[in-house]
Amino acid sequence: MTRLSLRSVVLAALSGGAWLLLPAGQAHAERLCVKWEIRTEDSGMGIQAGPNAGGTEDKYAGANAGATASALGVRVRISRPGWAQTYDTAPGSGCVDWSDSSWSGDYDVRVYGYQTDANDNVVRIHDSQSDSCAVAPGATYSLLIQDYTPSGGTDVMKVGDEIGRWTTQAMLGYGLYRYHDGVHDKTIHAGFDEGNGDGQCNSSAHDGTLNSFITSGRHCVQYSDCAADDDRRKKFLVGHEFGHALTALHYGDKAGATNGDEPGADSGWLGITDDNSCANSSVYDITDVEWSSIAFREGFAHFVSAKIFNDREKSASTGLYEGAFHWGGSHSQDLQRPNRGQVSASDNRYDDLCCASTSGCGTGTGVIGDWMRFLWDWYANEGFLGSCTQQPTKLNMLWLYTRTRQEGGLLRNNYFQKLQDGADAMNLPTCLEDGMLDIHAALNGVDQ
Numbered sequence: 001m002t003r004l005s006l007r008s009v010v011l012a013a014l015s016g017g018a019w020l021l022l023p024a025g026q027a028h029a030e031r032l033c034v035k036w037e038i039r040t041e042d043s044g045m046g047i048q049a050g051p052n053a054g055g056t057e058d059k060y061a062g063a064n065a066g067a068t069a070s071a072l073g074v075r076v077r078i079s080r081p082g083w084a085q086t087y088d089t090a091p092g093s094g095c096v097d098w099s100d101s102s103w104s105g106d107y108d109v110r111v112y113g114y115q116t117d118a119n120d121n122v123v124r125i126h127d128s129q130s131d132s133c134a135v136a137p138g139a140t141y142s143l144l145i146q147d148y149t150p151s152g153g154t155d156v157m158k159v160g161d162e163i164g165r166w167t168t169q170a171m172l173g174y175g176l177y178r179y180h181d182g183v184h185d186k187t188i189h190a191g192f193d194e195g196n197g198d199g200q201c202n203s204s205a206h207d208g209t210l211n212s213f214i215t216s217g218r219h220c221v222q223y224s225d226c227a228a229d230d231d232r233r234k235k236f237l238v239g240h241e242f243g244h245a246l247t248a249l250h251y252g253d254k255a256g257a258t259n260g261d262e263p264g265a266d267s268g269w270l271g272i273t274d275d276n277s278c279a280n281s282s283v284y285d286i287t288d289v290e291w292s293s294i295a296f297r298e299g300f301a302h303f304v305s306a307k308i309f310n311d312r313e314k315s316a317s318t319g320l321y322e323g324a325f326h327w328g329g330s331h332s333q334d335l336q337r338p339n340r341g342q343v344s345a346s347d348n349r350y351d352d353l354c355c356a357s358t359s360g361c362g363t364g365t366g367v368i369g370d371w372m373r374f375l376w377d378w379y380a381n382e383g384f385l386g387s388c389t390q391q392p393t394k395l396n397m398l399w400l401y402t403r404t405r406q407e408g409g410l411l412r413n414n415y416f417q418k419l420q421d422g423a424d425a426m427n428l429p430t431c432l433e434d435g436m437l438d439i440h441a442a443l444n445g446v447d448q
Contacts, residue, residue: 112124179308320382379392
């Protein structure tokens with residue numbers, strides 16, 4: 001195998017039209033496999049306590065020190081004087097087979113921040129900081145690798161050089177690979193917010209018109225690349241914004257769907273909390289107490305990200321479907337237990353508890369965290385309270401989001417009741433549709 005170095009990095013526009021594929025010659029076949037060089041900052045952080053203490057996510061746990069990730073479905077253009085061909089690498093391998101007529105010189109290879117899957121969905125990174133998704137924004141980032149000499153066999157090309165935006169693209173592409181069932185012909189456009197001179201630098205799937213064209217099959221997201229708060233290397237945050245887009249796009253192509261935010265989305269809170277609760281601020285968070293409208297929205301985005309980077313498999317030590325999710329701080333959240341595993345028994349929650357009195361805020365025990373654990377517990381249903389051992393599929397989870405929004409009459413405080421009604425319309429096994437959904441909701445404190 002040949003490892004090819006990155007010679008130069010340039011920005012190139014990717015047109016919205018069709019690609020011109022020039023006929024290839026009859027020379028012997030070549031195989032090129034593209035791999036992203038990535039570096040994250042939220043991988044492999046251990047759960048703090050409880051039976052799953054020290055556990056981490058299943059995927060890319062060592063990526064904080066740098067790693068390579070197959071560039072699945074990535075668009076590449078291979079060219080030399082008088083000849084050019086454009087391909088998408090295979091969504092399952094990151095490799096492409098190609099050929100050319102006899103040629104003794106070197107080739108140029110351009111790798112685009114543009115990845116597809118078997119359902120013709122696309123994720124791409126671009127250079128526009130616009131918060132509008134009325135059209136495909138900006139120019140697609142690309143890398144130019146020069147002086148590529150094919151070996152006549154399989155070549156491995158490593159690109160990205162651990163630069164932040166390419167880690168973002170790699171995680172978006174991996175998210176599409178891991179979670180796209182039931183979503184077809186949709187595009188997620190990811191830009192990077194440097195502040196635009198307004199002093200604000202945010203990661204979001206909701207600002208401006210980022211989500212105002214979901215019925216047209218596209219959703220825009222933004223990731224902060226401010227020096228003080230660079231989110232491009234936070235794989236769980238990248239997966240979270242991807243989760244917002246994926247759930248909204250699945251809903252968006254159904255009859256009667258509307259563009260924009262979930263109805264009644266309100267980050268405020270006027271309900272009763274216990275003595276250890278956090279006061280809600282203007283910025284909602286996994287540690288806050290929220291109305292169910294925000295907890296539904298953010299909990300689903302958390303769930304998608306958690307699923308991308310975790311497998312639904314039993315722990316050998318506990319016999320439970322363990323998993324980890326990282327959202328700020330120095331420890332991962334335990335998908336089975338609140339307060340980063342401090343609560344030793346699975347599914348042990350109190351309604352509206354935000355901060356554990358022994359550890360202060362920032363522990364992931366707010367209502368959004370409750371919803372994430374509720375969705376994970378139902379998805380990983382262990383049947384521990386009866387004979388119901390069926391488990392929802394990833395597509396079932398998208399339909400749960402969609403059916404909830406289709407119910408109509410959504411207010412800031414009635415999303416769980418609407419979710420129950422939506423689940424009833426999904427033709428699931430009765431024990432999942434009613435019994436286990438309600439049990440997991442009650443045990444995680446989201447049933448009101």
